[in-house]
Amino acid sequence: MAYRRRKDIFICLLNSDIGLSGKELAKIFNVSSRTIRSDIKFLNELIKEYGISIDSSKQGGYFISEKQKNIGISLVKEVFNKEEALTKVPNTPSERFAFILFKLTFARDFITMENFADMLFVSKTTIYLDVKGIIEFLDEFSNLSLEISPIRGLKLKGDERSKRLIISNVLKREKKNDKLMLSRSFYYAFTDENLDLNKEMLFLYETIINVLNKYGYILTDADVSLLVKDILVSIKRIQMGFTITEEIGEDLDLTIAKAIKKEIEGYFNISLNNKELEYFQQSFNSKRLLNVTSKVCVLKEEGESIVDEFLEGIRNKFNIDFRQNTNFKRNLILHLNPMLERIKANYFEDNPFKNQIKTNYPFAFEISMIIVPIINKELNIVISEGEVSYIALHVAVALDKIYRKTNIAIICGSGLGTAQFVKSKIVSYYNERVNILGYFPVYKLNNILKGEYGKVDLIISTIPLTTKSNIPIVQVNPLITGDDLMRIEHYVGNPLITTKETSISGIKEEFFKNELFEYFDEEIDFFKAILRFSKVLKTQGYIDDVEAFYASVVERENLFSTILEGMIAIPHPMESMSKITVVAVGVFKNPVICCGKKVKMFLLFAFNAKENEKLKLLYGLLQKIVESKTIVENISQSKNFDEFMAKLNW
Known part of the structure; x- marks a missing residue:
């Protein structure tokens, strides 16, 4: 929208015989006078190399001299092809946030607020507000600080590992349909116009996927993309002379990092030392696993001990015993180990569905809260609500499996076809929550009530039934409707309630x-x-x-x-x-x-x-x-x- 408006403003001034004031232009293009001033500033920066400028006077407003108009008209297409490329300049607060942080992390010296204002075509006040948000964000990173000098400007101080982590966290915040794309503002950290970062990302993606397949690791799509970006950021910084010098402080199994070392060194013409490989491995360790198919994979003791204590806490508080559920335990450890790595390495993870999970699975969420003090005791941190809600999903799945199914007998007076249709609708709607004992004619009702076909929790009938039994009966339409399913839901819908025969x-x-x-x-x-x-x-x-x-x-x-x-x-x-x-x-x-x-x-x-x-x-x-x-x-x-x-x- 800004691109089209700026182009129209330029053409409007080229075709105008008189100068136009900021107010007049603002009215024509339905924006504020301040926006017009910003657009004129942008346009002058864009066209100055062609020997053209938009001048202004208090009396005449904005205008282009007659001598320059002919040049301007002949160059409109060329000028705005370049302007279209420059629409990559961040416009929104979140885009400017990423842009400024990227610039600071790649800068060797101070950058003034005036320079940022010129780069982004905004006022110093806007930059000041953006910087306030960055200062708040940096509070989460103990090893980083923003040095602010009234004369020299801004400089990000801290170790290399933390600077890479902050770039990773910014990239993670971005919402894009194509996850294998870098932020447009990220390109402004580099001066090489011929750089094709997306081509390099594709190479890394293929290399990493091959290694993950070889070693039996299955990551989420989003986390594969994040791993690719983390490694690309590291490569670019190594190429620019920014290397990790600090010790990691723990022994790491560098299997994955070493597996991609040779390919990366050959393609990017760089040398990777052990500290860099440790960073790659730590990045991989922090990513969420969907599954591990390798038989040689060993689950970390740290995650296993926390899960054991968590399961014991669930048993003590809620009298629910998950300890023999090996799939639940293993999946929880597979989730927990990367989560702990993220926390220890200052990778931040949010869950966009946390509010829905809290609302739809409140019991699972409360059970998951038991793990918060356990992790706090082990790592001296409180995990985020987003992390708790991820754990709640695992708990919700496990809860579904421990409650017994509702046993249903179907009575149908319309023949086999109708009975099968009713059964099919119920099974497809309620899935694993129900167990269909069978479909029967009405004369088998007494046999059903006596339990000859097994314990019955609910009778569904396509015809009216009269009985003194305590077993609930729901009469449904032979072509079972949505309303029928909703009435059945009273007896099937919530296993937490139906575990007890309570009205x-x-x-x-x-x-x-x-x-x-x-x-x-x-x-x-x-x-x-x-x-x-x-x-x-x-x-x-x-x-x-x-x-x-x-x-x-x-x-x-x-x-x-x-x-x-x-x-x-x-x-x-x-x-x-x-x-x-x-x-x-x-x-x-x-x-x-x-x-x-x-x-x-x-x-x-x-x-x-x-x-x-x-x-x-x-x-x-x-x-x-x-x-x-x-x-x-x-x-x-x-x-x-x-x-x-x-x-x-x-």
């Missing part, structure tokens, strides 16, 4: 109490509302210590916010502090703001870790609530307890 009504009454509901029609702070409920929990005899309970809830909230999508929050203490498991419900008349997010309703958990089965039911109920926008929207409008309970149906 939804019974589950609700188990946890929600009239005295633990409040509608806040006045303005109140989120944490003050939690403190008020903490006092109510003490008054009602559920907890003993208000201050300890409230402090633990705040600690959990400060670690990672429990505010989910749909303006619902699920605050709770870090540990078991209640005599029985209950939920306090707070509904705000008007949403309140906490941690930059809106909250319309919160469910404050006060749990007793000894009530393992109740906890599973509670998280199952919670998952059922938060995964339905309709339920969340309905219950968040409740003004009293009875209304809340009535709306808590599906």
Whole structure:
């Protein structure tokens, strides 16, 4: 858009018999006068080599002299072919952020803010704001600092390894459809116009893929791309004379790095010493593995010991035993080892789906929180919410496998074809969550009820049935519809609930109490509302210590916010502090703001870790609530307890 506008401004001035003011041009092109000034500055820089300039005067505005117009008209195409190439100049704050950092990491001397402003065609004020963001970003890197001199400008100080890490982290932040492409602003770190970085990346990609295949490692697509970029950045810096001199401080198995050494040295005409190979290997070790097919691969003891402690913690707190699930354990270690390497090496990893994971798998996320203090104890760091949510996905898969399937008997009065169609629809919709015992005629109903075909949890029938049995029956259309599947969902949808033969009504009454509901029609702070409920929990005899309970809830909230999508929050203490498991419900008349997010309703958990089965039911109920926008929207409008309970149906 900027390219087309600048071209049109230039042509407009070439064809105008009079000068045009900044305001007039701004009105014509529907932008601000400030943007016009920036565009004119850019255009003058672009056309000065052709002996043309856009002049200005207070009275006449912007104009091109008659003598220069003929030259300008004949050169429009040539000039703007070059301008199109210059559209690589970063325009957005995130692009300028990358550009400035790349320039600083590759610079041997100071760069003034004026120089940056000229390079980027922006004001010094804009550069100053960009630099503020860079200073904040550098806080994460203890070995790097930005030296700022009023006269000399900016200089990035620190060791070579940290400078490469910061480039890697910036490249990782970029969102591109083609992941095997370098940032456009990255090219501005180099002066060689004939440089073809993408060709070099393709060579590295093919080399690395061959080595990964040879040694049986399968990485995610995104991480293969990041590994290629990390190594290319290192090669470019080595070629420019920037080499690693500091010791890594640990013994590394350099198998992968040594396997690509000869190819890289030959193609790029460089020599790689052990410190450089260690950096390559460390970069590989930090990448996420999808699988390892090599039989000689040894899982690291560090990750294995953390996983063992994690599984023991799950068993103690939730009475769920994953210790014999060898696939879960191995996959978790495969995930954990690169994660630990990333953390130790200051590689930052975000999870773009963390909010969805927290919302859709709250029980799995809470189970995964057990690993946070374990890793903190081992490495003296708190892992990010994004990393916890990645672990939660592994836990969610493992949870699906431990709950028994819902056994279903199908009764059909319309023949074999219809029965098979009903079975096919149910199996395709519910997959591994159901076990179809078979399809039967109605005269076999008594045999089914007696358990002659196995234990039955649910009967699905295409015809009306009358029976005194406790086994639930769902009548469906012979051509089973979406509404039918949703009604079946009540009995199949959540294994956390169906593990116990408890009705939804019974589950609700188990946890929600009239005295633990409040509608806040006045303005109140989120944490003050939690403190008020903490006092109510003490008054009602559920907890003993208000201050300890409230402090633990705040600690959990400060670690990672429990505010989910749909303006619902699920605050709770870090540990078991209640005599029985209950939920306090707070509904705000008007949403309140906490941690930059809106909250319309919160469910404050006060749990007793000894009530393992109740906890599973509670998280199952919670998952059922938060995964339905309709339920969340309905219950968040409740003004009293009875209304809340009535709306808590599906």
